[in-house]
Amino acid sequence: MAKTYDYLFKLLLIGDSGVGKTSILFRFSEDAFNISFISTIGIDFKIRTIDLDGKKVKLQIWDTAGQERFRTITTAYYRGSMGIMLVYDVTNEKSFENIKNWIRNIEENASADVEKMILGNKCDLDAKRQVSKERGEQLAIEYQIKFVETSAKDSLNVEYAFYTLARDIKAKMEKKQEASNPPGARSGAHQLRANEQQRKPTSWLSRCSVL
Amino acid sequence: MSLQKSIKSTGDRGDQADNTSICSSVTTQPDRHGFFGGAQYSPEPKRTLSPSTILKREQKWLRMLNNWEAFMSKNYRKVRERCRKGIPASVRPKAWLYLCGGQLLLEKHPHEYEELLRAPGDPKCMDDIRKDLHRQFPYHEMFIREEGLGQQELFSVLKAYSVLNPKVGYFQAQAPVAAFLLMHMPAVQAFWCLVSISDKYLSGYYNPGLEVLQRDGDILQALLRRTAPAVHRHLARHKVEPVLYATEWFLCALTRTLPWDSLLRVWDCFLCEGVKVLFKAALVILAGTLGDAGARKRAAGLCETLQLLRHPPPDVLAERYLLTRMQRLPLSEDDFELEHQRQTARRRALRDRDRDRRYVEMETSRRAVRDAAAAAPAALRKRLQARAPRPRPQVRGRQCTVVVSSQ
Ligand SMILES: Nc1nc2c(ncn2[C@@H]2O[C@H](COP(=O)(O)OP(=O)(O)OP(=O)(O)O)[C@@H](O)[C@H]2O)c(=O)[nH]1
Ligand SMILES: [Mg+2]
Numbered sequence: 001m002a003k004t005y006d007y008l009f010k011l012l013l014i015g016d017s018g019v020g021k022t023s024i025l026f027r028f029s030e031d032a033f034n035i036s037f038i039s040t041i042g043i044d045f046k047i048r049t050i051d052l053d054g055k056k057v058k059l060q061i062w063d064t065a066g067q068e069r070f071r072t073i074t075t076a077y078y079r080g081s082m083g084i085m086l087v088y089d090v091t092n093e094k095s096f097e098n099i100k101n102w103i104r105n106i107e108e109n110a111s112a113d114v115e116k117m118i119l120g121n122k123c124d125l126d127a128k129r130q131v132s133k134e135r136g137e138q139l140a141i142e143y144q145i146k147f148v149e150t151s152a153k154d155s156l157n158v159e160y161a162f163y164t165l166a167r168d169i170k171a172k173m174e175k176k177q178e179a180s181n182p183p184g185a186r187s188g189a190h191q192l193r194a195n196e197q198q199r200k201p202t203s204w205l206s207r208c209s210v211l
Numbered sequence: 212m213s214l215q216k217s218i219k220s221t222g223d224r225g226d227q228a229d230n231t232s233i234c235s236s237v238t239t240q241p242d243r244h245g246f247f248g249g250a251q252y253s254p255e256p257k258r259t260l261s262p263s264t265i266l267k268r269e270q271k272w273l274r275m276l277n278n279w280e281a282f283m284s285k286n287y288r289k290v291r292e293r294c295r296k297g298i299p300a301s302v303r304p305k306a307w308l309y310l311c312g313g314q315l316l317l318e319k320h321p322h323e324y325e326e327l328l329r330a331p332g333d334p335k336c337m338d339d340i341r342k343d344l345h346r347q348f349p350y351h352e353m354f355i356r357e358e359g360l361g362q363q364e365l366f367s368v369l370k371a372y373s374v375l376n377p378k379v380g381y382f383q384a385q386a387p388v389a390a391f392l393l394m395h396m397p398a399v400q401a402f403w404c405l406v407s408i409s410d411k412y413l414s415g416y417y418n419p420g421l422e423v424l425q426r427d428g429d430i431l432q433a434l435l436r437r438t439a440p441a442v443h444r445h446l447a448r449h450k451v452e453p454v455l456y457a458t459e460w461f462l463c464a465l466t467r468t469l470p471w472d473s474l475l476r477v478w479d480c481f482l483c484e485g486v487k488v489l490f491k492a493a494l495v496i497l498a499g500t501l502g503d504a505g506a507r508k509r510a511a512g513l514c515e516t517l518q519l520l521r522h523p524p525p526d527v528l529a530e531r532y533l534l535t536r537m538q539r540l541p542l543s544e545d546d547f548e549l550e551h552q553r554q555t556a557r558r559r560a561l562r563d564r565d566r567d568r569r570y571v572e573m574e575t576s577r578r579a580v581r582d583a584a585a586a587a588p589a590a591l592r593k594r595l596q597a598r599a600p601r602p603r604p605q606v607r608g609r610q611c612t613v614v615v616s617s618q
Contacts, residue, residue, distance in 0.1 A: 070383075076454075
């Protein structure tokens, strides 16, 4: 099949059950909000191709089930992702506290240079808020991760979040290439594919021991 | 009551801006199973058997249910045959309750359900359950209303189970199974059926670790290799692992996957014959979806294949096709048993090997630190030694000498 994109980025959504990962992804891929969602059992994915500084970037976004018990099967799929969205629910203190655990999970299971972003979702529910925006920002500073509050329901900052993460990945990639190639010898997308090949050993589905 | 309103009133209380998209295909009349929309909505009337056939079957079933113990112990084959033909709708709830042993449990513990409900319940479990109540069959008349009777009963059933079996507590995959049962029977019966299904039929599926699920994924793959080698090769080539496509099939016993008429028929068999029915259905879906070379060509990649398996062609999931194919699969009881043993042994070996490797690695690094310490001045030696990792205490000595490569 002919490639209709210049880059392929694999992204991952993690966070406690019920924080709105599936809703965020649905908002981003379908531009809609559906109150009749079902809980995620296992792993799901959606695809959307975006335009980033004149390049077509295909985002393959994996949505995981949030309950602790699923981690044994979901962490095996951290390895190949290039960007991870950590989602908490601003109306749920516990989901915010758990972000630390999710970060530890990333450190243990994802590749070291994975791009990350923290999302405080459901910011439309001001009356029920338990976690202030400032605390979200504070946590983000502590871990040096970008942060934004989102609402899948009101379509607030969802686009922004994915574009930002994608842009960061792209920038990192290009910087790496520049470092490994003398300037001038570069030829855009072609180089990239070579780079993709190098990623193979840590490829998305390389099965790291599941048990 | 206006349905549209009831849908809207869920989840988005107290907001003004309404860009909420309610599912485009919601109707005001439920289908014959109670669905107003969603993937499992089936508006077309069912091509039914003749009234006289239905009547005859009902009578046979009633006779059987009145003599249940005798039939099950002496004439199981007859029961199985009748389940495979499909249980008449009017006796289905009772038949399911008897088939899975829920009735026995209920008789043995007549007041237990109410007692379990009186217990406070683990707060974390209760939270997890509450978050899921409105996320099961949201288009079904029983669960469409936030805090309606269906959702209340769902809470009770799941809570009671979590109190009864704190080791499992609450696992998210239990919610659709419980909700599905509640569509057919009173809460107390649904509860005992859930107990039986969680602890016997899907034993281990809901335990922390999900090892049994992963093992069953391996078994499925091995069986697929025998029944549909080309499909097996395709999945292997594109690294489409069972965890990615079969997790929901197995954990939810297909309740979220099949169109309703097929689901009821598959469950008639599942409750009679056990989990291998789920394997058979999975094998038929896989072969039906990817058996054709053209389909495999079109699904030339991980995502394309997964997409297809997530939404198999309707004719593959249709009642008659699915059930006939399942019964025609060239797999015997022994085949299942053998593969089960094989994969269990293989997993155990892998686990042992993994543990040995970890031990060897630890020993090696411990020795390296010790050697470094021996060569270092006294003050440094002390610090280095303090950091030396200790060997895992419970590793059996016999295995420590085995050096296994990690590849
Ligand atoms: N008000 C509001 N509700 C939201 C928002 N995002 C999600 N929700 C609701 O929160 C609930 C959970 O959303 P999901 O998207 O299913 O959560 P999840 O993180 O995918 O949960 P798991 O699949 O269990 O891991 C649903 O009832 C959504 O309707 C939001 O931005 N605002
Ligand atoms: Mg989800």
